[in-house]
Amino acid sequence: MENIDELMKELHLDTHLTLEDIPDIDLYMDQVIQLFEKKFAPTKRNDNEKIVTKTMINNYAKGKLFFPIKNKKYTKEHIMLISMIYQMKSTLSINDIKKALHMLNEKIMVEEEFELGELYQHYLQLAENNVERFVDDNAALNHEVFADLEEQGNPDAAYFQQILLAASFAHMSNLYRRAAEKIIDGMEDAQTKKD
Template identity: 40%
Template sequence: MVKNTLEELIEELENFTQLKFESIPDIDLYMDQVTTFIEDKLGYLKRNKKDRTITKTMINNYTKAGILMPPKKKKYSKQHMILIILIYYLKQILSISDIQSLFSPIVNSIMSGKSSGENLNDIYKTFLKIEDGEVKAFADSFKNNIEKKGILNENCDKSPEENLNDLIMIVIMLVVKANIEKRMAEKIIDNFFKE
């Protein structure tokens, strides 16, 4: 039972759908269209169905924080959409303050007219490649770690208590790795993006 469920979870993780660059609208959208689009395309990433992927308040707060450019005539461009998508991903791990430090140079450059946003397009395309590669690498690493623990071993008869202990250790392993990676991301932001 545990083996089958873990295999299904790994498969679900590997079969995620990326929001390709070409799928982001090239036309400017009103706020309601932005929230509907993001909810439709990224809603599958929510942990609970009741959660909201993005709200009007969030978008307004990102704009006030300088993480997002103000809309032009109440419309949001493809660059706005890219930033909103990246913010959604990053805020799962980083604080809004860290995201602001990370993106404010890009936002300021776009707002001042020094940049057309092409570098943001490149960042998003690279993000997609990184995400795809990291998901595959994670799935392989996860399977290897689980096999070492004997959970996916079909010939192993474990008690429910032993399975529970193994699952606790797997969660701890994942959290420790995520915490180490989060701390490294914060150190890079602190050393290169904060004054």
């Protein structure tokens, strides 16, 4: 794939659920699903893929990935947490996500003054910065891979480029996942020592 810019566009990397996207009123499950489906539809790999389902959200609730809902309605805070879970679930185990969000859920339930919106906004800013880094890094990677193969004059250069890019992306994903797991393990250790 010579045109890494085209790939970056197809990924819809700038798709995030912003605070402005989340209504100020509590939502029922079907409304939450509609909100996510509408916002993240361009990021689906194919039309059959589901962004979130009732089963997923019920499993998150049963697994205590977010604080309990009331009257079958999800608050703005629930939706922010579900958005974070949605981003983490493709890389981290449900158990790791639960560990990562445990203290945050406690703060939401106990501290009346805790403002999740500020933390979530910071998360969104980091996500935007991550996209910029990803695009820049991958343009450099694409150039490096393509230049090496082109110099060799290989007739299968485009195919080999795709293999190398896919393998490199998978490797980078693995490195980031392992780093995230180590951070979560450290959070758990710190919580154990605190108790």
